[in-house]
Amino acid sequence: MPYPDGHKIKVRGRIIESAAKAFRTNGIRDISVPFIMKGAGLTHGGFYSHFENKEQLVSETCRYAISDTISLLQKAAEMAEGGPKIDAVIDFYLSSYHRDQTEMGCILPALSSEISRSSDEVRQVFSRELQRMIDFISDLAQIPKSTGSALISIMVGALVLARSVNDAKFSDSLLAAGKQQAKELVKTSR
Template sequence: MPYPEGHKIKVRGRIIESAAKAFRTNGIRDISVPFIMKGVGLTHGGFYSHFDNKEQLVSETCQYAISDTISLLQKAAEKEEGKPKIDTVIDYYLSTYHRDQTEVGCILPALSSEISRSSEEVRQVFTRELQRMIDFISTLAQINKSTGSAVLSMMVGTLVLARSVNDSKLSDSLLETGKQQAKGIIKTNQ
């Protein structure tokens, strides 16, 4: 009996979601195709009916994960009333929740160091998606793209450092300082 219409697209989406969760948590290199496929209850043999190779999956996962992050940040900004939306986005991005929930967090801090050693195809997609995040931040904050780049770089760098240390007070302090500085940059450049 044939699969229902749209089945292959749904399975492909589930594979990308599984990869996003795995890559966000453990990076690219340490995650195997069988691990990703196991995450959706499939064997790794079926992978190649959806993707040519792992690099294609990484590229599509970057696109999915950035869209997911932008959507999440937009929803957070819409919920909060009484303060600028960009402040809500910064507060969410540099929150202890985002720091601690790597599997649903932004993919930029998780993959940036590995992407520099990836194929040109993956780097091209990552670059395009990074530019989308810069555009999102710049538009929301009503600042130019250069300032948006600086703000996003500060946010990503702060999150990387906050996740890296084993001192919870220092980690929390990094997040708070990052929030203050990112908001300060925006206020002086609006």
């Protein structure tokens, strides 16, 4: 019996979603194809009918995860009440909720250190997706792209450090400092 139209695309999407969750939580290197396929509710034998290799999956997962993050940040901006939309985005990005929900959070802090040691293909895709994130932030904040790059750097760096420490108060203070500096950067750039 043949599969219904769109079945292969839906299955591929489930695999990418499973990979995004796994990579956000545990990085690339420590996650196996069988683990990703199990997370998608599939056996690992079917992986190669969807992807040439794990690198292709990493590339497509980066695209998916950045789109997902931009969507989350757009929702945060839309919910802004009274203040600048970029402030709502900064508040969401550097919140304890985002810090603690690694499986659904931004992929940039989760993978940046590993991507630097990945193939040129993966690095090229990651670079394009990072630029897309910078463009989104710059446009939303109405700031130059160079300032948007600095803003993303502050936000990602603060989140990485807040996730890295084992002291909740220290972690919260890193998030608060990141918020303050990010908002100050935006304010002085206008």
